[in-house]
Amino acid sequence: MDPELNQFTNALIHNVEFQDWMVRPTPEKDKYWKEFIAQNPQREKEMEEAITFIHNLIPEEKELRDEPLKRLWSRIEAETYKRKVRRIWRMRWIAAASFLLVLGIFSAIYLHTDKVVKPTSYYSSIPKIKPDESDIKLIFSDKSEEILQDRDVKIKYEKNGEILVNSDRKLKRKIEEGEKDIEQLNQLVVPFGKRTTLVLSDGTKLYLNSGSRAIFPVVFNKNEREIFIEGEAYLEVAHDSSRPFKVQTDKMKIEVLGTKFNVSAYSEDQSNSIVLVEGGVQATVDSKIMVMKPNQRLLYEKKTSLTSLDDANVLPYISWKDGWMYCEKESLESISVKLSRYYNVEIKFIDEESAKMSLTGKLDLKNKCADIFNAISSTAPIAVEIHGDVIEIRKKQ
Amino acid sequence: MVKVIQEKSDSELWNEFLSGEKLAFKTIYDNHIQLLFKFGRHFTKNEELILDCIHDVFIDLYNYRTNINSTNNIKLYLIVSFRRKLFRNLKDKGRFVSLDDDSSCFSYTLYSSTEIDDDEKSSKISWLEKSMNKLSSRQQEAIYLRFVKGLSYEELSDVLQVNYQSARNLIFRGIEKLRENGNEELIYLLLFVRKIDS
Incomplete structure (x- = not known):
């Protein structure tokens, strides 16, 4: 072999850029070396040799077969995500309910804007109760009220119209014989700082978050099931293929087609969203009909009236009902809005920097509000001052 | 997906x-x-x-x-x-005699010699085996990670826990040895590669 030729081949093999081209080719590198050989055609043979040399460095290697590959993954999965998923499912205790949805609802304020989907007449005939009172309130069709003073209340409607509170106390509301065919509507109002679990007569379960209300029939009629919600709610809809389940809000209508889905929004929030957990859901916003797929989020921007559909992680949207809050790169301001509702406190930011701070993590809502802010301040550079129901946050100096 | x-x-x-x-x-x-x-x-x-x-x-x-x-x-x-x-x-498991972390037992051709009856492939393998055996296991590992797995020299120095220049030297000396020892086989291989291409 000609020693001079050999020398140039060696130089190419040792050249870092040439090596990079061989092991990590890109269109730019291809172009560069093609131009090089076009300008130096006498070097073509050496380049070929260099390429062959490097190609020949690739040994014959056996792949890991499919079966052990899958077996190894099952092992890894069992010790990571499977464990976690099991825990989440236990928390959900959805049991019999085959449909699951979380609702966040469009605000009352927008009732007065032009694009509002009008609630059915009998919903609007019911006087609107502001959820700013201190106790959970159940209002019956005859306008009588039941005040419930606990922080977390469980209400269950039986098929015969009987109402159970916290599974022991019975509220007897007799259904008049002649009125059985007419839907008697009840209203549940949950103020800020309180939560309620409501089981409807068909077995559908609702978690109503702070500052929300629901209007629903004591007993559903034979053809369809429809309720009205304002604020935020998580629903596990009992399966009944003969009677579709519809949820009416100020801004939109949701109809359950398949299994699990989730929506979230408040009047004060900039945007509202629906997040589908599993199965299919049909949502109507501004007379636009959208069919959603699992792990999708429908986002409605109030300022622009734009709706968009994108992929999403569902956990941050549904965790509140299990008593924890999952934040994913969420601003302290946005977290505080949720916490202020949940605990019915006022949160003030002294400077903008602390409001814009972004946090990721899990907050246990079973703790006191002050404890939560103390926990945040131990990891984030903020100082927290608590004066009764007012919490002041400033950047740590 | x-x-x-x-x-x-x-x-x-x-x-x-x-x-x-x-x-x-x-x-x-x-x-x-x-x-x-x-x-x-x-x-x-x-x-x-x-x-x-x-x-x-x-x-x-x-x-x-x-x-x-x-x-x-x-x-x-x-x-x-x-x-x-x-x-x-x-x-x-006592596979390493030395306790020195640097002495990895990398072997370029640990499992390639048997099982392959293809003539053309086995000629390439025998060239690799013959010439790679003359390299240190560090040099073999460096060449493997650089040319087979496509690691950059910076990444290579992270894996082998050496500085950039040492990583460059490992590859440089390794290639020099392969070039010295493997010339005849290489010419043979070139001929056969051309044969495939045509």
């Missing part, structure tokens, strides 16, 4: 993984399992041991994900972590 995910950059994939996306974790596994397995097979024939080490790598990755900051180079993180675990395990 998987294809789309593979096109995502490491940092995107990593962020999805951090936010609890199981699919991202599975994608990281699928994208690197063969690389780690093949790499491991150059150190030992004990495939169960290799799989145990890969298992530990991914359990650690999951458990310590919030503390790992090398988010833009998942491959490098996995190789470094896997190599460390494999060495520790091999040492425990």
Whole structure:
């Protein structure tokens, strides 16, 4: 072999850029070396040799077969995500309910804007109760009220119209014989700082978050099931293929087609969203009909009236009902809005920097509000001052 | 679906993984399992041991994900972590005579000689075997990671725990030896490669 030729081949093999081209080719590198050989055609043979040399460095290697590959993954999965998923499912205790949805609802304020989907007449005939009172309130069709003073209340409607509170106390509301065919509507109002679990007569379960209300029939009629919600709610809809389940809000209508889905929004929030957990859901916003797929989020921007559909992680949207809050790169301001509702406190930011701070993590809502802010301040550079129901946050100096 | 995910950059994939996306974790596994397995097979024939080490790598990755900051180079993180675990395990089993961490037992052609009856392939293998055996195992490993796994010199120095220049030298001297020793075989190979191409 000609020693001079050999020398140039060696130089190419040792050249870092040439090596990079061989092991990590890109269109730019291809172009560069093609131009090089076009300008130096006498070097073509050496380049070929260099390429062959490097190609020949690739040994014959056996792949890991499919079966052990899958077996190894099952092992890894069992010790990571499977464990976690099991825990989440236990928390959900959805049991019999085959449909699951979380609702966040469009605000009352927008009732007065032009694009509002009008609630059915009998919903609007019911006087609107502001959820700013201190106790959970159940209002019956005859306008009588039941005040419930606990922080977390469980209400269950039986098929015969009987109402159970916290599974022991019975509220007897007799259904008049002649009125059985007419839907008697009840209203549940949950103020800020309180939560309620409501089981409807068909077995559908609702978690109503702070500052929300629901209007629903004591007993559903034979053809369809429809309720009205304002604020935020998580629903596990009992399966009944003969009677579709519809949820009416100020801004939109949701109809359950398949299994699990989730929506979230408040009047004060900039945007509202629906997040589908599993199965299919049909949502109507501004007379636009959208069919959603699992792990999708429908986002409605109030300022622009734009709706968009994108992929999403569902956990941050549904965790509140299990008593924890999952934040994913969420601003302290946005977290505080949720916490202020949940605990019915006022949160003030002294400077903008602390409001814009972004946090990721899990907050246990079973703790006191002050404890939560103390926990945040131990990891984030903020100082927290608590004066009764007012919490002041400033950047740590 | 998987294809789309593979096109995502490491940092995107990593962020999805951090936010609890199981699919991202599975994608990281699928994208690197063969690389780690093949790499491991150059150190030992004990495939169960290799799989145990890969298992530990991914359990650690999951458990310590919030503390790992090398988010833009998942491959490098996995190789470094896997190599460390494999060495520790091999040492425990007494496979390494020396206690010196530097003395890896990398063998370029540990499992290629048998099983292949193809004439053309086996001629390439015999060239590799003959010439690679003259290199130190460090040189062999460096050439493998650079030319087979496509690591950059910076990444190579991270894996081998040496500085950039030492990584360059390992490859340079290794290639020089291969060029000195392998000329005749190489000419033969060139002829046969041309034959395939035509």
